[in-house]
Amino acid sequence: MIRTQIPDYDAHAIEEKWQRVWEETELFKTEEDPSKPKRYVLEMFPYPSGDLHMGHARNYAMGDAMARQARMAGYDVLHPMGFDAFGLPAENAAIKHHTQPGTWTEKNMATSLATMRRMGFSYDFDRLVRTCDPSYYRWEQWLFLKMWERGLVYRKTSPVNWCPSCQTVLANEQVVDGACWRCGSVPERRELEQWYLKITDYAEELLNGLDELTGWPERVKQMQRNWIGRSEGANITFALANEEGDPTERTFTVFTTRPDTLFGATFFLLSPEFAGLGELVDDTHRKEVDEVCEIAASASSFERQATEREKHGAFTGRYVVNPVNGRLLPVWVADYVLTDYGTGAVMGVPSGDERDFQFARKYGLPIPPVVVEEDDPLYAELKDETELVVEDVDWDHAMAAEGRLVQSGPFTGMKGGHGSEAVSAIISWLGERGLGEAKVEWRLRDWLISRQRYWGTPIPAVHCPHCGIVPVPEEELPIVLPASLDLAAGETLAECPEFYETTCPVCGGPARRETDTMDTFCDSSWYYLRYCDPHNDEAPFAPEAAARWMPVDNYIGGIEHAILHLLYSRFWTRVLRDFGMLDFSEPFTNLLCQGMVKDEEGRVMSKSLGNVVPPASVIKPYGADTMRMAVLFVAPPVKDFDWDPKAVAGCNRFIKRAWRLVFELAGEGWPEGGVEIDPTSLTGADADLNHELHSLGLRSTRDYERAQYNTAISAIMELANAATSYLSNVPEEARNSALMALVARDLVALLAPICPFVAEELYHEALGFETSVYDEPWPSFDEAQAATSEVEIAVQIKGKVRARITIPMDIPKDELEEKAIAAVADRIGSATIRKVVTVPGRLVNIVC
RNA sequence: GCCCGAGUGGCGGAAUGGCAGACGCGGCGGUCUCAAAAACCGCUGACCGCAAGGUCGUGCGAGUUCGACUCUCGCCUCGGGCACCA
Numbered sequence: 001m002i003r004t005q006i007p008d009y010d011a012h013a014i015e016e017k018w019q020r021v022w023e024e025t026e027l028f029k030t031e032e033d034p035s036k037p038k039r040y041v042l043e044m045f046p047y048p049s050g051d052l053h054m055g056h057a058r059n060y061a062m063g064d065a066m067a068r069q070a071r072m073a074g075y076d077v078l079h080p081m082g083f084d085a086f087g088l089p090a091e092n093a094a095i096k097h098h099t100q101p102g103t104w105t106e107k108n109m110a111t112s113l114a115t116m117r118r119m120g121f122s123y124d125f126d127r128l129v130r131t132c133d134p135s136y137y138r139w140e141q142w143l144f145l146k147m148w149e150r151g152l153v154y155r156k157t158s159p160v161n162w163c164p165s166c167q168t169v170l171a172n173e174q175v176v177d178g179a180c181w182r183c184g185s186v187p188e189r190r191e192l193e194q195w196y197l198k199i200t201d202y203a204e205e206l207l208n209g210l211d212e213l214t215g216w217p218e219r220v221k222q223m224q225r226n227w228i229g230r231s232e233g234a235n236i237t238f239a240l241a242n243e244e245g246d247p248t249e250r251t252f253t254v255f256t257t258r259p260d261t262l263f264g265a266t267f268f269l270l271s272p273e274f275a276g277l278g279e280l281v282d283d284t285h286r287k288e289v290d291e292v293c294e295i296a297a298s299a300s301s302f303e304r305q306a307t308e309r310e311k312h313g314a315f316t317g318r319y320v321v322n323p324v325n326g327r328l329l330p331v332w333v334a335d336y337v338l339t340d341y342g343t344g345a346v347m348g349v350p351s352g353d354e355r356d357f358q359f360a361r362k363y364g365l366p367i368p369p370v371v372v373e374e375d376d377p378l379y380a381e382l383k384d385e386t387e388l389v390v391e392d393v394d395w396d397h398a399m400a401a402e403g404r405l406v407q408s409g410p411f412t413g414m415k416g417g418h419g420s421e422a423v424s425a426i427i428s429w430l431g432e433r434g435l436g437e438a439k440v441e442w443r444l445r446d447w448l449i450s451r452q453r454y455w456g457t458p459i460p461a462v463h464c465p466h467c468g469i470v471p472v473p474e475e476e477l478p479i480v481l482p483a484s485l486d487l488a489a490g491e492t493l494a495e496c497p498e499f500y501e502t503t504c505p506v507c508g509g510p511a512r513r514e515t516d517t518m519d520t521f522c523d524s525s526w527y528y529l530r531y532c533d534p535h536n537d538e539a540p541f542a543p544e545a546a547a548r549w550m551p552v553d554n555y556i557g558g559i560e561h562a563i564l565h566l567l568y569s570r571f572w573t574r575v576l577r578d579f580g581m582l583d584f585s586e587p588f589t590n591l592l593c594q595g596m597v598k599d600e601e602g603r604v605m606s607k608s609l610g611n612v613v614p615p616a617s618v619i620k621p622y623g624a625d626t627m628r629m630a631v632l633f634v635a636p637p638v639k640d641f642d643w644d645p646k647a648v649a650g651c652n653r654f655i656k657r658a659w660r661l662v663f664e665l666a667g668e669g670w671p672e673g674g675v676e677i678d679p680t681s682l683t684g685a686d687a688d689l690n691h692e693l694h695s696l697g698l699r700s701t702r703d704y705e706r707a708q709y710n711t712a713i714s715a716i717m718e719l720a721n722a723a724t725s726y727l728s729n730v731p732e733e734a735r736n737s738a739l740m741a742l743v744a745r746d747l748v749a750l751l752a753p754i755c756p757f758v759a760e761e762l763y764h765e766a767l768g769f770e771t772s773v774y775d776e777p778w779p780s781f782d783e784a785q786a787a788t789s790e791v792e793i794a795v796q797i798k799g800k801v802r803a804r805i806t807i808p809m810d811i812p813k814d815e816l817e818e819k820a821i822a823a824v825a826d827r828i829g830s831a832t833i834r835k836v837v838t839v840p841g842r843l844v845n846i847v848c
Numbered sequence: 849g850c851c852c853g854a855g856u857g858g859c860g861g862a863a864u865g866g867c868a869g870a871c872g873c874g875g876c877g878g879u880c881u882c883a884a885a886a887a888c889c890g891c892u893g894a895c896c897g898c899a900a901g902g903u904c905g906u907g908c909g910a911g912u913u914c915g916a917c918u919c920u921c922g923c924c925u926c927g928g929g930c931a932c933c934a
Binding site: 217218219220221222223224225226227229231233254255256257258269309311334335336337338340341342346347348349352353354355356358441442443559562563633634635636639640641642644646647649650651653654656657660710711713714715716717718721724728792793794795796798799800801804834835836837839842843845846847 | 849850851852853854859860861862866867870871872873874887888889913914915916927928929930931932933934
């Protein structure tokens with residue numbers, strides 16, 4: 001190969017060429033080679049709302065760099081892609097444009113696929129999964145039936161969040177800051193019968209499992225912990241008092257995390273929605289109680305949950321008996337008591353709870369201290385009092401949680417607080433008398449999965465007037481969505497007789513098909529399993545296929561899924577494990593939450609702000625390689641960054657520089673007999689370049705392995721800089737062409753995961769190889785060759801650098817110290833050296 | 849209120865307890881050019897100094913250490929999660 005001139009870098013021609021070659025040669029088809037270690041690299045699949053945006057480009061550039069590097073490093077890599085294709089935006093677009101959601105979705109998927117190909121992402125497109133395909137959602141319906149069989153699916157009527165704009169109910173997780181996660185409208189509370197998945201059965205396991213997820217970011221685990229919300233405490237039984245003040249058979253149970261404050265209870269609270277409240281209320285108090293119930297009902301769930309909201313309550317005219325001291329507690333209804341947490345009834349301990357304190361102050365109820373800090377003067381006064389002698393205090397807040405019990409009968413003097421000795425003592429006292437027991441409560445509620453929308457997976461159930469609600473038999477799956485609906489005219493599944501008219505699978509009589517569809521988060525709760533075996537038409541996936549590829553080794557996606565998708569997927573994985581289909585519990589071993597791409601002013605990119613930078617605006621002038629490098633280089637993967645056109649231009653500049661450099665280094669191409677370098681024979685600039693090659697190669701490799709692409713690229717740039725100065729400092733006749741060819745090849749290999757097109761082109765056209773650079777093993781860099789013969793040592797006096805000396809790497813320690821002391825002799829003067837600390841290859845610290 | 853994370857030049861950001869600011873952007877100076885762009889070369893934390901050199905410097909304050917951006921404790925600020933969850 002004789003070259004007279006370096007060709008120009010023509011990104012578009014190169015990218016089009018290699019995109020075609022890779023497809024023709026099926027380079028990225030999953031190998032399925034069991035002799036290699038497996039690596040499952042997965043990026044969260046997109047919702048096809050149009051074309052891909054910058055966030056997708058960043059997300060997928062990371063996953064692609066990881067997958068390509070892993071492949072070169074010898075792994076059998078699974079790197080699939082798909083579409084989360086069901087969802088409301090498609091329906092809204094269909095209504096607006098008088099078309100079908102499927103048509104709109106198909107178009108967007110095609111557009112997105114074209115961009116993925118243009119970006120050079122190394123997906124195995126044979127494994128493409130689209131959740132709107134009946135071949136996919138058939139198995140979701142099948143899994144639903146299995147869960148139903150196992151009692152994990154149920155229906156219940158309860159107050160739910162109804163989004164008036166989306167015209168459907170929402171899961172708890174989908175109400176964010178009191179608003180619909182999708183459209184931002186404030187949901188209404190409606191009493192409806194809906195389908196639920198029993199995620200609470202797995203609450204404990206989902207919580208504890210987080211501790212073993214060492215490959216997950218701490219903040220994501222913390223968000224899930226907060227969401228699951230475990231509280232340890234006790235259920236305590238209070239009996240309703242009769243007119244004489246004696247306990248009756250009618251009892252109420254409360255949950256409390258502070259049983260140690262039981263002696264301080266001075267009232268008893270029921271939520272406005274408490275079942276049976278109506279019959280309980282004394283007629284003379286009914287009016288006030290009804291008013292409180294009305295206030296509660298009229299407030300939106302958002303208002304009702306605001307911390308600053310004033311509390312409202314009314315006395316019911318009834319009393320309960322405090323089981324521990326027989327004291328009569330007035331029963332009130334209060335709007336700050338939640339219906340769907342604990343039992344809907346609460347004991348009021350105003351000295352120990354800020355909310356109860358405010359309530360007591362407002363309604364003039366007594367506030368006796370029961371847990372007092374030892375350095376509080378009140379403690380000295382009350383420490384031996386077992387009976388209630390002080391009924392009220394003049395603080396303006398409830399007391400601190402920690403302290404010692406006073407005025408608390410036999411428990412007086414014990415340590416109180418969360419998990420204290422007083423807590424366990426009172427629980428066992430109550431337990432012995434059948435009045436209470438230890439109890440754990442969870443903030444997590446069951447997952448409401450039914451949606452009153454068309455574009456989703458139909459719930460496989462039939463409503464029969466005789467047999468009730470019955471499952472669709474497995475053989476009848478999939479229940480396919482009808483294509484004939486006129487959504488623009490407001491038609492819904494519930495108004496489509498072709499869909500809902502059916503017969504009961506049990507009695508054969510006429511029946512009505514369920515017309516609710518499943519939450520789209522069900523679709524994304526198991527797609528990563530389908531990728532392992534995407535064409536299976538006898539099961540969602542073969543257990544052996546999942547065993548080969550799962551769990552996902554590296555999952556990459558946005559932090560916005562920290563709770564919803566990532567919690568639901570952990571739940572489904574456990575359910576499938578319990579079906580015997582999987583033998584592990586956690587689907588995602590390592591999680592990388594990439595930061596957001598914001599605009600130049602640091603604002604979120606959005607259509608409404610009109611500040612969206614489409615990937616095409618970079619690809620057009622610069623090409624896909626520049627685009628990929630830019631999103632990886634400009635910031636560490638987990639951090640947000642503000643879009644900077646100058647930084648993009650800088651990346652393009654580097655690619656062009658690397659292009660010329662590799663051609664110059666490669667000369668007439670990779671030598672026919674290969675390259676054999678004897679490191680001991682290298683001297684001067686050659687030795688320096690060889691050293692840079694190995695030390696920077698090692699650094700870049702380590703950064704790839706820990707997914708720090710910004711610094712992996714820095715190291716490549718440094719290597720290019722080193723090679724550039726070699727060329728400008730060493731005259732042509734003195735250059736080591738074998739070494740230069742080696743540097744050229746390794747530079748190309750190091751760049752290949754980030755800039756695949758230019759790397760492949762250089763590998764062929766500059767170096768003259770005929771195979772793909774992705775069939776080249778990852779270069780091996782050598783720690784020994786990374787070391788230099790001479791090294792600069794910092795000489796410190798008491799930790800401050802006072803001189804630098806250059807010494808041979810292998811100099812004995814005492815000789816090094818001697819030289820170091822000599823270098824700073826004038827500064828030491830007559831002072832005595834008390835200590836010398838030497839770190840070989842780095843520094844000498846002299847203490848005097 | 850509870851919990852988690854983060855604070856380093858003009859900017860994005862580097863630094864297994866061992867020379868703070870790698871790499872890039874921007875800026876300044878130069879080479880090339882009639883000129884400009886591109887490309888290439890050099891300089892670029894602040895302060896003092898003609899210079900050699902010196903002093904300061906990783907949000908603030910202590911501590912551990914021969915040595916702290918890094919570890920410990922106490923604050924401050926910003927970002928995020930949960931929150932009338934008893």
